[in-house]
Amino acid sequence: MLNIKGLKVDLEEEEKSILKGVDLDVKAGEVHAIMGPNGSGKSTLSYVLSGKDGYEVTGGEATLDGVDLLDMEPEERAAAGLFLAFQYPVEIPGVGNMTFLRTAVNAQRKARGQEELSAGDFLKEVRARAKDLKIDADMLKRPVNVGFSGGEKKRNEILQMAMLEPKMCIMDETDSGLDVDAMKLVADGVNALRSEGRAFLVITHYQRLLDHIKPDVVHIMSEGRIIKSGGPELALEVENNGYADLLAEAS
Amino acid sequence: MALPKLKQEATDARLAEAVLPDGPAWARAAREEALHRAARMGLPHRRDEYWKFTDPSALVAVDSAPAEVMDDDDALFEGAGALTLVFVDGVFDSDASDDLSGAGIEISRLAEAQDISWARDLYGSLELAGQTPVERPLAALNTATATDGVLIRATGKADRPVCLRYRRSAEDADAVLHHVIRVEEGASVTLLETGSAAARLSTVTEVSVADGAAFHHVRQQGRDHGRRMNTHTFARIGAESTFKSFTLSLNGVLTRNDCVIEMLGDDAVAHVAGACVGDGEKFHHDDTVFITHDALNGESRQVFKKVLRNGAVGVFQGKILVKEGAQKTDGYQISQSLLLDGDSQFLAKPELEIYADDVACSHGSTSGAISEEALFYLRSRGVPESQATNLLTLAFLAEALEEIDDDALADDLRERLAGWLDRHAG
Numbered sequence: 027m028l029n030i031k032g033l034k035v036d037l038e039e040e041e042k043s044i045l046k047g048v049d050l051d052v053k054a055g056e057v058h059a060i061m062g063p064n065g066s067g068k069s070t071l072s073y074v075l076s077g078k079d080g081y082e083v084t085g086g087e088a089t090l091d092g093v094d095l096l097d098m099e100p101e102e103r104a105a106a107g108l109f110l111a112f113q114y115p116v117e118i119p120g121v122g123n124m125t126f127l128r129t130a131v132n133a134q135r136k137a138r139g140q141e142e143l144s145a146g147d148f149l150k151e152v153r154a155r156a157k158d159l160k161i162d163a164d165m166l167k168r169p170v171n172v173g174f175s176g177g178e179k180k181r182n183e184i185l186q187m188a189m190l191e192p193k194m195c196i197m198d199e200t201d202s203g204l205d206v207d208a209m210k211l212v213a214d215g216v217n218a219l220r221s222e223g224r225a226f227l228v229i230t231h232y233q234r235l236l237d238h239i240k241p242d243v244v245h246i247m248s249e250g251r252i253i254k255s256g257g258p259e260l261a262l263e264v265e266n267n268g269y270a271d272l273l274a275e276a277s
Numbered sequence: 278m279a280l281p282k283l284k285q286e287a288t289d290a291r292l293a294e295a296v297l298p299d300g301p302a303w304a305r306a307a308r309e310e311a312l313h314r315a316a317r318m319g320l321p322h323r324r325d326e327y328w329k330f331t332d333p334s335a336l337v338a339v340d341s342a343p344a345e346v347m348d349d350d351d352a353l354f355e356g357a358g359a360l361t362l363v364f365v366d367g368v369f370d371s372d373a374s375d376d377l378s379g380a381g382i383e384i385s386r387l388a389e390a391q392d393i394s395w396a397r398d399l400y401g402s403l404e405l406a407g408q409t410p411v412e413r414p415l416a417a418l419n420t421a422t423a424t425d426g427v428l429i430r431a432t433g434k435a436d437r438p439v440c441l442r443y444r445r446s447a448e449d450a451d452a453v454l455h456h457v458i459r460v461e462e463g464a465s466v467t468l469l470e471t472g473s474a475a476a477r478l479s480t481v482t483e484v485s486v487a488d489g490a491a492f493h494h495v496r497q498q499g500r501d502h503g504r505r506m507n508t509h510t511f512a513r514i515g516a517e518s519t520f521k522s523f524t525l526s527l528n529g530v531l532t533r534n535d536c537v538i539e540m541l542g543d544d545a546v547a548h549v550a551g552a553c554v555g556d557g558e559k560f561h562h563d564d565t566v567f568i569t570h571d572a573l574n575g576e577s578r579q580v581f582k583k584v585l586r587n588g589a590v591g592v593f594q595g596k597i598l599v600k601e602g603a604q605k606t607d608g609y610q611i612s613q614s615l616l617l618d619g620d621s622q623f624l625a626k627p628e629l630e631i632y633a634d635d636v637a638c639s640h641g642s643t644s645g646a647i648s649e650e651a652l653f654y655l656r657s658r659g660v661p662e663s664q665a666t667n668l669l670t671l672a673f674l675a676e677a678l679e680e681i682d683d684d685a686l687a688d689d690l691r692e693r694l695a696g697w698l699d700r701h702a703g
C-alpha cells in the first residue's frame with residue numbers, strides 16, 4: 027500500500043530541511059499511528075504526500091500500490107485513493123457542503139472512468155453517512171466548514187472520507203480538540219471504514235484515540251525522522267512518560 | 278465656459294452626425310433640448326473626473342467599430358413566463374415579439390408613441406435630473422437620438438415580467454435605445470433584459486417608482502466578444518418603494534454601466550448589484566453608481582463583484598450621497614474583485630458624502646487572489662484544478678447573485694455563469 031523510502035523534504039521558500047529521511051511501510055488492512063512532539067514534521071509528511079505546494083522533495087520516494095505519488099497532481103493522488111483528513115480543515119465561504127461533496131465524489135468517479143452518481147443516489151448515501159456521524163441537514167447545507175465548531179469540522183472530514191472511500195487514509199490530529207463523545211463518533215466512523223483493502227495512518231498526540239482505533243504499528247517522529255517504531259505499547263509509553271526518554275534513547 | 282479643444286472637436290464631430298428621429302412634438306422638443314444639453318456639456322473625455330479609469334473614445338467616436346456577430350440564440354429567462362419584446366440590431370421586431378397588451382400593464386414603443394401623457398412628462402426628465410452633480414453627456418446624446426425603446430406603465434401588479442430580448446444580425450449595428458418606465462402607487466413590475474443588441478449599444482432607462490411601488494430589474498449583457506456598450510439607469514423612487522437592479526456581464530470589449538438613483542420618499546429601498554467575469558486584456562468593465570438619499574430612513578445597497586483574468590480590467594465608482602435631513606439612512610457599499618492572475622486590474626473609487634448626523638453608512642473595496650488553501654483543499658478531495666477554480670469563482674460571485682430576490686431568475690444566471698466558466702476553464 028503506502029511505501030515511503032528515505033523521504034527528504036525542504037521548505038521551498040527558505041533554506042530549511044523538515045523531513046530528513048522518513049521510511050514507512052503501511053500495508054493494506056493495517057493501522058499505523060505516528061506520534062511525536064510538535065514541530066517534528068508530521069503535518070509536513072501528510073501535506074507532501076497529498077501534494078501541497080511549498081515543499082521541495084530533495085530525496086527519497088513515496089508510492090501508493092507501487093505508483094509514484096510525488097509525481098502526481100493532488101487531485102490525481104486523491105483519485106488514486108489517497109485521503110488526508112486535515113489538522114485544520116479549510117473554510118470555503120460560498121460553496122455549500124453538499125455541492126462540495128458531490129463535486130468531489132463525481133470528480134473522483136470520473137477520473138476513475140466510473141459513471142457519476144445520480145443526485146438521488148448521492149443524497150441517500152450522504153444522508154445515511156451523515157446520520158452516523160450526527161451531522162445534521164443544516165451542516166450539510168451550510169458553506170464548507172464555515173461557522174463549524176472544531177468538532178464539527180473534524181466530523182465533516184470523516185464524512186468526506188466515508189463518501190470518498192479512499193484506500194489510504196491519513197488523519198492529521200483528527201482527535202485534537204474533540205470532546206469524549208465527538209471522539210467516539212470519529213473513532214466509530216473510522217472503524218466502520220476499516221477493511222482488508224484499506225489502510226490508515228493516524229497522526230495523534232493521545233493514547234485516547236488509539237484506545238478506540240487499535241493501531242498495528244506505532245511510530246515516533248522527531249526532528250524529521252522516525253526514531254522508533256513498535257507495537258501499541260509504544261503509545262502507552264508516550265502517554266505515561268512523554269517523549270523525553272524516547273528522544274534521549276534515540277540520540 | 279468653453280470646452281477643452283479636443284473635447285470640443287470630438288463633440289462637434291459626433292453631434293454633426295446626430296439624427297433626431299421624427300415623432301410627436303413633445304418628443305421632438307425633448308430631443309432637441311437633450312442635444313443642446315450634450316453640446317453644452319461636451320461628450321466625455323479621458324480627462325473627465327468620472328472617466329479616468331475608462332477611455333470613452335470608442336463610445337464617443339462618430340463610427341462604431343464592427344464586431345463579429347455571435348450566435349447567441351438566447352434561452353435565458355425562458356422559464357420566467359415573461360412577455361417578450363425582441364429588438365434586432367436595436368430595431369423592434371414585432372413578428373418575434375409578444376402582443377404588447379399581454380401583461381396587464383401599458384406597453385408601447387417609443388418609435389410609435391403619440392400623445393402618451395405620462396411618458397411626455399418623463400422622457401428625458403430623469404436623465405436631465407441625473408446630470409447634476411455629475412454630468413452624463415452620453416445619456417443626453419441618447420435622449421436626443423434614441424430610435425426606439427419601450428414605454429411601460431404599471432398601475433397594478435404586472436401579471437408577468439417584461440423581457441427585452443436583444444439580438445444582432447449586422448456586424449456594424451450602432452443602436453440607441455431609450456426606455457421609460459413608470460410604476461404607479463402600489464404597483465409592481467419586473468423588467469428582464471438579455472442578449473446582444475449591437476456592435477455598439479447605448480441604452481438609457483428612466484424609471485419612476487411611486488410611493489409603495491416596486492421595480493425589479495435583472496439583466497444579462499450581451500455575450501458577443503467585440504461589442505461595446507454604455508447603459509444608464511436613472512431612477513427616482515418614492516416613499517416605501519423598492520428599486521432593485523442586478524446585472525451580469527460576460528465578454529464584450531467595453532461595458533460602462535451608470536446607475537443613478539434618487540431616493541425621494543421616506544422608508545425607500547434601493548439595491549444595485551452586479552457580477553462580471555472578464556477574460557483577456559481587451560475586456561474593460563466599469564460600474565459607476567450614484568445613490569442620493571434625500572428622505573428619512575432609506576436603505577441602499579451597492580454590491581459589485583468582478584472576476585478578472587488574463588489582463589482584464591474592472592472599474593467601480595460608487596457614491597452614496599446623504600443629503601441634509603436624510604436621517605436614519607442605512608447605506609452599504611461593497612466592491613470586490615477576484616484577480617486570477619497578476620496581469621488583471623481592478624480600479625475602485627468608493628465615495629461617501631454625508632450631510633446628516635444620524636446615519637449608518639459603510640463601504641469597502643477589496644482585491645484578492647484565489648485562496649491557495651481552499652484550492653488545495655478542493656484538489657485534495659479530487660476536484661481538478663480548473664474545476665476547483667471555477668467553484669471558488671462562483672462562490673466569490675455568489676454574494677452578488679444573492680441580491681436577486683427571485684430565486685428562479687438567480688438560478689438562471691448562476692447556471693449561465695457556471696456554463697461560461699466551464700467553457701472557459703483555464
Ligand SMILES: Nc1ncnc2c1ncn2[C@@H]1O[C@H](COP(=O)(O)OP(=O)(O)O)[C@@H](O)[C@H]1O
Nearest residue numbers: 037044062063064065066067068069070071080
Ligand atoms: N510552510 C511552512 N513555512 C515555515 N515553516 C514551516 C512550514 N511548514 C512547516 N514548517 C516548519 O516545519 C516544522 C514541522 O512542522 P509540522 O510538519 O507542522 O510539524 P508537526 O505537524 O509535527 O507539529 C516546524 O518547525 C514548522 O514550523
Ligand SMILES: [Mg+2]
Nearest residue numbers: 068069113199
Ligand atoms: Mg501538525
